[in-house]
Amino acid sequence: MATKEEVAEAMFNMVKEYHGKKNLKALDLTKAMIEKFGDEACDKKLCKKAIRELVDNGKCTYSYVGGSYIVLPPEE
Amino acid sequence: MAEKAKRKTDIGPPNHEQFLPPVIKKNYGKWKHHEIPQPGVLVHTAHSGDKLYSVRAASARLMSIETIRLFADIADEFCGGHLRFTSRNNVEFLLDNEANVKPIIEKLSSEGYPVGGTGASITNIVHTQGWVHCHSAATDASGVVKSIMDDLFPYFDGTTKLPAKLRIAFACCLNMCGAVHCSDIAILGVHRRAPHIKHEQVNAQCEIPSTVSACPTGAIRPTTVDGVDSVEVIEERCMFCANCYTVCPAMTLNDPVNDGLSIWVGGKVSNARHEPMFSKLAIPFIPNNPPRWPETVEAVRNIVEIYAANARNYERVGEWIERIGWPQFFKLTGIEFTKYHIDDFKHAGETFKRSMHFRQSQ
Amino acid sequence: MAEKLRETPLLDELEKGPWPSFVTEIKKSAVKNSMANDQLGILERSYKDRIGHWKHGGLVGVMGYGGGVIGRYSDLPEEYPECAEFHTIRVNQPAGWFYTSDVLRKLCNVWEKHGSGLTNMHGSTGDIIFLGAKTEALEPVFADLIDMGFDLGGSGSDVRTPSCCCGQARCEWACYDTMGFTYNLTQHFQDELHRPAFPYKFKFKMAGCANDCVASVARSDMSIIGTWREDIKVDQGEIAEYAKTVNIADDVADRCPTGCISWDGKTFDIDNANCVKCMHCINVMPKALAPGDEKGATILLGAKAPIIGGALLASVLVPFVEMGEENYEDIYELAEEIWDVWGEHGMNRERVGEFIQRVGMGNFLEQVGLDPEPEMIMHPRTNPYIFFELDEEED
Numbered sequence: 001m002a003t004k005e006e007v008a009e010a011m012f013n014m015v016k017e018y019h020g021k022k023n024l025k026a027l028d029l030t031k032a033m034i035e036k037f038g039d040e041a042c043d044k045k046l047c048k049k050a051i052r053e054l055v056d057n058g059k060c061t062y063s064y065v066g067g068s069y070i071v072l073p074p075e076e
Numbered sequence: 077m078a079e080k081a082k083r084k085t086d087i088g089p090p091n092h093e094q095f096l097p098p099v100i101k102k103n104y105g106k107w108k109h110h111e112i113p114q115p116g117v118l119v120h121t122a123h124s125g126d127k128l129y130s131v132r133a134a135s136a137r138l139m140s141i142e143t144i145r146l147f148a149d150i151a152d153e154f155c156g157g158h159l160r161f162t163s164r165n166n167v168e169f170l171l172d173n174e175a176n177v178k179p180i181i182e183k184l185s186s187e188g189y190p191v192g193g194t195g196a197s198i199t200n201i202v203h204t205q206g207w208v209h210c211h212s213a214a215t216d217a218s219g220v221v222k223s224i225m226d227d228l229f230p231y232f233d234g235t236t237k238l239p240a241k242l243r244i245a246f247a248c249c250l251n252m253c254g255a256v257h258c259s260d261i262a263i264l265g266v267h268r269r270a271p272h273i274k275h276e277q278v279n280a281q282c283e284i285p286s287t288v289s290a291c292p293t294g295a296i297r298p299t300t301v302d303g304v305d306s307v308e309v310i311e312e313r314c315m316f317c318a319n320c321y322t323v324c325p326a327m328t329l330n331d332p333v334n335d336g337l338s339i340w341v342g343g344k345v346s347n348a349r350h351e352p353m354f355s356k357l358a359i360p361f362i363p364n365n366p367p368r369w370p371e372t373v374e375a376v377r378n379i380v381e382i383y384a385a386n387a388r389n390y391e392r393v394g395e396w397i398e399r400i401g402w403p404q405f406f407k408l409t410g411i412e413f414t415k416y417h418i419d420d421f422k423h424a425g426e427t428f429k430r431s432m433h434f435r436q437s438q
Numbered sequence: 439m440a441e442k443l444r445e446t447p448l449l450d451e452l453e454k455g456p457w458p459s460f461v462t463e464i465k466k467s468a469v470k471n472s473m474a475n476d477q478l479g480i481l482e483r484s485y486k487d488r489i490g491h492w493k494h495g496g497l498v499g500v501m502g503y504g505g506g507v508i509g510r511y512s513d514l515p516e517e518y519p520e521c522a523e524f525h526t527i528r529v530n531q532p533a534g535w536f537y538t539s540d541v542l543r544k545l546c547n548v549w550e551k552h553g554s555g556l557t558n559m560h561g562s563t564g565d566i567i568f569l570g571a572k573t574e575a576l577e578p579v580f581a582d583l584i585d586m587g588f589d590l591g592g593s594g595s596d597v598r599t600p601s602c603c604c605g606q607a608r609c610e611w612a613c614y615d616t617m618g619f620t621y622n623l624t625q626h627f628q629d630e631l632h633r634p635a636f637p638y639k640f641k642f643k644m645a646g647c648a649n650d651c652v653a654s655v656a657r658s659d660m661s662i663i664g665t666w667r668e669d670i671k672v673d674q675g676e677i678a679e680y681a682k683t684v685n686i687a688d689d690v691a692d693r694c695p696t697g698c699i700s701w702d703g704k705t706f707d708i709d710n711a712n713c714v715k716c717m718h719c720i721n722v723m724p725k726a727l728a729p730g731d732e733k734g735a736t737i738l739l740g741a742k743a744p745i746i747g748g749a750l751l752a753s754v755l756v757p758f759v760e761m762g763e764e765n766y767e768d769i770y771e772l773a774e775e776i777w778d779v780w781g782e783h784g785m786n787r788e789r790v791g792e793f794i795q796r797v798g799m800g801n802f803l804e805q806v807g808l809d810p811e812p813e814m815i816m817h818p819r820t821n822p823y824i825f826f827e828l829d830e831e832e833d
Contacts (some may be wrong), residue, residue, distance in 0.1 A: 013756040027781055053500055062504030063496045066323030067786050068594035068634030077756045086628040089530035089588040092617050095538050105606035109725040120608055136458040140466035141546035141555045148539035157539035161559050163652050207484035211494040218460040219452055226455030252743035253562040258656035292746050332488040344657045347648035348718040349693050352655050365484045367451040389689045
């Protein structure tokens with residue numbers, strides 16, 4: 001199994017990469033991570049924990065544009 | 077940033093049990109029957125013989141904390157501080173002492189919160205935010221609701237009787253943050269012009285592919301305006317649903333001249349007698365006319381009065397229309413039938429008449 | 439601080455008449471609160487301009503949450519600066535909307551300290567609505583709410599705040615404990631409520647009987663409506679009392695949708711095998727008739743308003759479930775199965791009802807592990823376009 005921190009870091013990099021190009025939903029990140037790490041090393045539960053890690057430590061935030069997305073926090 | 081203290085989250089709502097009056101705690105799940113001794117009052121009797129008197133008063137739904145405090149004071153004075161709100165935004169005071177029923181009704185009326193809305197009546201109109209707080213509203217909600225309820229007030233306080241209960245709902249756009257699609261009479265705010273596109277904002281605020289795919293009729297296409305990526309709308313294909321506006325704030329449909337209201341009839345959610353039904357179109361468009369929307373108020377009262385005069389006991393609006401037929405509904409109400417009444421969305425044919433069952437005799 | 443009220447000649451017209459006035463309500467707050475006063479001003483402006491002056495945008499919650507706050511900004515920030523930011527905070531209501539005066543006052547104090555003083559009791563989904571918060575007020579409001587035992591509700595692509603009728607707290611017809619179940623369900627799905635992870639919103643509504651006072655069949659993705667299986671309980675003595683004031687032949691027997699009631703002026707008889715539990719006869723004569731034993735509920739799925747594929751009423755998914763506390767876990771598992779399938783294959787902004795129409799109910803049932811049952815349909819298909827499976831054996 002990958003660690004929650006590893007998956008969170010990979011998710012964060014993906015959100016950064018897509019920033020300004022495409023908004024990503026929790027489901028998009030989850031599918032991408034299972035693809036990336038393989039279903040032996042990563043599952044939905046782990047992705048859920050990783051997303052919570054990302055958002056709780058403020059590296060990402062939720063946004064709503066006709067649906068809920070995970071994005072970089074707005075620049076102050 | 078300094079290290080944050082551990083936040084408390086995910087505690088969920090408080091358990092309701094701590095807010096229940098003693099008579100409810102004692103008789104929870106052991107109620108036997110109820111009666112409506114007068115409009116606005118429900119009396120529930122438990123198997124134990126205990127009685128609960130619920131006094132139902134009107135509210136504006138949009139409430140100042142000053143009013144909530146007033147309700148708290150009234151609840152303290154007459155019923156040990158116990159009250160609840162209903163699914164249609166009325167307030168109910170929960171009494172175990174019959175002697176306080178009359179005084180609390182007098183108190184509520186004197187403060188401007190009359191009681192009623194029980195049994196075969198018209199009760200509070202479930203409604204949305206409108207111009208008070210919504211970005212996509214085609215009309216105000218609270219103002220139209222206030223104007224209609226002022227006009228239909230005798231049906232609320234029990235002065236005028238109805239064959240059955242009549243439920244009105246109001247939504248200020250097609251998103252329908254209210255049960256408008258299944259109400260006896262529904263009032264729905266409608267847009268009638270394609271989105272005004274603020275091209276300079278589209279690229280910054282919106283994701284162009286998801287804006288294009290948001291359109292159910294394929295009316296939105298990517299384009300370039302003055303060298304910047306944006307979208308365009310094929311206006312003839314627009315059905316004014318505003319789904320694009322939800323995903324792209326740079327495409328507002330709000331329009332001071334062309335926005336207005338439509339009226340729908342014959343829906344219900346209860347399973348009593350007839351299965352639940354959708355509301356159907358009665359009047360496609362009435363212009364906005366603030367502050368009191370007299371044409372809309374008149375149109376609703378007309379339908380209520382024709383229904384009240386013609387329906388049988390316990391027959392909801394939709395059941396009444398099903399019995400007499402839609403041609404007769406349009407004839408009795410004097411509402412004009414137009415091409416807009418005939419469905420042309422998905423599966424439209426299912427609503428076409430395919431029989432010889434008419435009431436042709438004069 | 440005392441405020442000089444904004445001039446509102448148009449809105450003042452809506453203070454006339456017997457129905458409680460929302461304009462009076464706004465003014466009650468506006469005399470003390472500059473945010474409410476500017477909100478009064480901008481609403482008057484909308485009445486003059488015949489257009490709304492609000493914009494939606496990004497903001498969705500407090501730190502860590504993806505739901506519970508709806509970002510709202512005015513398009514006239516210079517003219518009405520105090521309501522330039524006027525966000526909605528959804529506060530998860532107690533089940534059945536029961537309160538004590540004490541807890542209501544505490545909620546009012548929180549909202550007086552941090553916001554406009556305006557509320558909705560309640561919003562369309564069921565939450566307590568705090569109407570009009572500045573961005574800087576969100577965290578302090580949340581902290582105070584948590585301190586007094588309240589939490590935020592849902593918004594966006596998450597489990598929306600579940601709501602229910604007053605059930606067994608007051609109603610003799612409630613076939614299960616709607617309030618107890620709603621509280622338990624809401625606590626069970628806290629993560630799904632606060633952290634949006636679905637293609638779109640998912641609403642639960644719980645109704646104790648088929649009268650459906652919370653409109654669950656029209657307004658919830660999963661609608662759980664109480665019903666029963668044994669015979670309707672009849673008190674012939676009370677029937678005789680009703681016969682003095684009610685026309686039982688016309689208003690009860692003739693209105694029965696399956697014609698299963700016979701009434702000869704003396705004995706009221708129900709052919710229970712043909713009764714569809716619609717509630718009509720019980721509604722008319724509540725002292726004489728009551729729902730039978732072996733109570734439980736029907737689970738229906740997929741209701742929604744028109745956006746975007748058209749409005750849907752919920753349809754039957756599980757014809758009968760028992761609703762004791764020991765059965766709650768089974769319902770949670772079913773919901774999670776549904777979210778798994780819908781999450782895997784659903785499109786952005788596609789409600790579960792629309793998803794089922796797209797993939798087919800038969801396929802959906804297979805995916806969530808339920809058998810097809812005739813209670814799920816009005817009638818079998820009328821078209822012959824059957825997607826026979828390719829591994830079907832050849833005869």
